[in-house]
Amino acid sequence: MSYLYFVVYLNHKRSPIEMFSKKCEYGIRAAILIAGESLKGQRISLKYISEQIGSPNAFTAKILQTLTRAGLVDSQKGPTGGFEIPIEKLSQITLHDIVEALDGSQIYNGCGLGLAECSEDHPCPIHEHFKLVRADLKAMAHRANLLDLSTGLIKGFTYLKTACPKKIKFIKDKKVLNSITE
Amino acid sequence: MSYLYFVVYLNHKRSPIEMFSKKCEYGIRAAILIAGESLKGQRISLKYISEQIGSPNAFTAKILQTLTRAGLVDSQKGPTGGFEIPIEKLSQITLHDIVEALDGSQIYNGCGLGLAECSEDHPCPIHEHFKLVRADLKAMAHRANLLDLSTGLIKGFTYLKTACPKKIKFIKDKKVLNSITE
DNA sequence: AAAATTCGGGACAAAATTATCCTTTTATAC
DNA sequence: GTATAAAAGGATAATTTTGTCCCGAATTTT
Numbered sequence: 001m002s003y004l005y006f007v008v009y010l011n012h013k014r015s016p017i018e019m020f021s022k023k024c025e026y027g028i029r030a031a032i033l034i035a036g037e038s039l040k041g042q043r044i045s046l047k048y049i050s051e052q053i054g055s056p057n058a059f060t061a062k063i064l065q066t067l068t069r070a071g072l073v074d075s076q077k078g079p080t081g082g083f084e085i086p087i088e089k090l091s092q093i094t095l096h097d098i099v100e101a102l103d104g105s106q107i108y109n110g111c112g113l114g115l116a117e118c119s120e121d122h123p124c125p126i127h128e129h130f131k132l133v134r135a136d137l138k139a140m141a142h143r144a145n146l147l148d149l150s151t152g153l154i155k156g157f158t159y160l161k162t163a164c165p166k167k168i169k170f171i172k173d174k175k176v177l178n179s180i181t182e
Numbered sequence: 183m184s185y186l187y188f189v190v191y192l193n194h195k196r197s198p199i200e201m202f203s204k205k206c207e208y209g210i211r212a213a214i215l216i217a218g219e220s221l222k223g224q225r226i227s228l229k230y231i232s233e234q235i236g237s238p239n240a241f242t243a244k245i246l247q248t249l250t251r252a253g254l255v256d257s258q259k260g261p262t263g264g265f266e267i268p269i270e271k272l273s274q275i276t277l278h279d280i281v282e283a284l285d286g287s288q289i290y291n292g293c294g295l296g297l298a299e300c301s302e303d304h305p306c307p308i309h310e311h312f313k314l315v316r317a318d319l320k321a322m323a324h325r326a327n328l329l330d331l332s333t334g335l336i337k338g339f340t341y342l343k344t345a346c347p348k349k350i351k352f353i354k355d356k357k358v359l360n361s362i363t364e
Numbered sequence: 365a366a367a368a369t370t371c372g373g374g375a376c377a378a379a380a381t382t383a384t385c386c387t388t389t390t391a392t393a394c
Numbered sequence: 395g396t397a398t399a400a401a402a403g404g405a406t407a408a409t410t411t412t413g414t415c416c417c418g419a420a421t422t423t424t
Contacts, residue, residue: 018292019312022412025296032307045370059413065372078421079369095308110200114207116344125214125331125340126277130201133318140311149307158307162298204382227400241383247402260391261399 024102027063029053029160031098034073034083035090035150043082054161063102070101085146095149096141108138206284209245211235211342213267213280216255217332220267227264236343245284252283267328277331278323290320 020028030049037044046064050057064083067073072093073083085093099107111118112130120127152158202210212231219226228246232239246265249255254275255265267275281289293300294312302309334340 018288018296019294020296022296025294028308029295029306047370056413058415061371062373062413068371075371076421077369077371077419078423080422081370081420083371095311106200112201112207113211113342114200114202114204115341118341118344123340124342125334126210126326127340129277129322129326133315133322136315136318140315144308144311152307158305158309159297159300160295160306162300229400238383240385243401244383244403250401257401258391259389259399259401260393262392263390263400265401 019107020099021103023059023063024099026053026055026060027067027102028095028098029055030060030064030083031067031073031085031093031146032149032153033160035085035093035146036153038084038087038090039147039150039154043076043080043084045082049083052160066101067098070097072097072101090147090150091145093146094142095144096138099141108134108141201289202281203285205241205245206281208235208237208242209249209284210277210280211237212242212246212265213249213255213275213328214331214335215342216265217267217272217275217328218335220269220272221329221332221336225258225262225264225266231265234342248283249280252279254279254283272329272332273327275328276324277326278320281323290316290323 018025030053033049033052034044046057046061049055049064050060053060064073064075068075068083073085075081075083096105099105111124112126112134113124115124118124118127153160200207212235215231215234216226228239228243231237231246232242235242246255246257250257250265255267257263257265278287281287293306294308294316295306297306300306300309335342
């Protein structure tokens with residue numbers, strides 16, 4: 001007698017194309033979490049961060065190193081150490097700052113078709129069409145700051161981790177299922 | 183006696199993050215070129231396409247296969263063969279159709295932070311901020327069609343290839359320079 | 365001082381994207 | 395028919411992105 005079980009697992013792979021790289025997505029999520037905890041006077045560890053935002057631990061460590069070196073986040077070693085952002089800086093740090101540090105500003109400045117030379121004088125076919133999109137994205141990234149982004153989180157209005165899985169795989173064999181879910 | 187030479191070369195590597203994948207960029211450029219030539223009653227070959235849009239030949243072949251299988255482009259084998267798009271279909275095929283076939287629609291539908299579950303009811307912190315950008319991008323991609331995109335090209339108002347190089351590398355040694363540029 | 369905890373950073377591994385090579389198939393022209 | 399020109403498609407390689415492992419450095423607690 002065999003049953004149909006299903007096992008669910010998160011995947012960390014970047015979908016064919018998203019707006020930001022995985023590095024940047026994790027970085028933004030981490031920064032918002034740190035911002036929220038900093039507002040509450042808490043310093044938080046890498047372990048806690050990767051648990052809360054559902055990101056791979058060691059990869060997140062590299063990203064936080066980058067943000068720390070960029071001066072966007074403060075780090076402290078040793079027990080009781082961790083990451084934090086001074087409250088007074090929260091409203092000054094924008095989404096743009098995070099993206100710039102991790103992905104660069106190609107996304108708002110580059111040509112939509114990847115041409116090196118694409119400008120008003122020498123436009124690609126979608127140059128005009130792309131203007132508005134790029135301008136919106138750029139304005140949004142400069143407007144959104146860590147204070148605003150983290151208050152929604154603290155109030156429970158927004159979320160940083162998906163409760164729902166990305167990939168669902170069906171497994172008939174109970175033993176196989178248990179070997180994966182144990 | 184040594185001089186300072188510089189050698190210039192195009193790079194086909196995707197920058198850290200752009201709006202579309204390289205595959206999609208080449209696909210869009212190829213489709214617009216084919217559209218323009220089709221308007222002039224010409225069928226064009228892979229070789230001509232990759233020369234005109236400055237894309238790697240074999241990679242472009244794969245992309246055109248995908249577009250052909252998706253029914254967006256017609257292909258014909260043999261001498262005088264090549265790629266074309268029936269004129270009457272040009273205004274019906276949108277940027278969205280090309281992107282959808284090559285990259286999927288994740289870019290306008292997916293969460294900006296990569297969360298699997300991100301919606302009005304369970305939003306990520308940047309969900310509201312991203313709405314406008316995504317909507318603009320989606321609307322633009324549905325609005326822009328191959329007829330419009332290719333007429334600018336035919337009239338010489340827009341370009342599909344960069345005259346200007348992406349990377350510049352300085353090389354002092356004349357022998358090294360010659361070995362590269364020969 | 366020793367132990368424990370946490371970040372820093374180098375080396376390495378896996379996966380996805382980007383790109384190349386080469387053979388087969390199909391159609392045209394001679 | 396034969397040669398030729400072009401797309402189709404399989405296999406493979408290079409590069410980049412994503413992710414892991416492990417050890418060292420710094421800081422706090424005991």
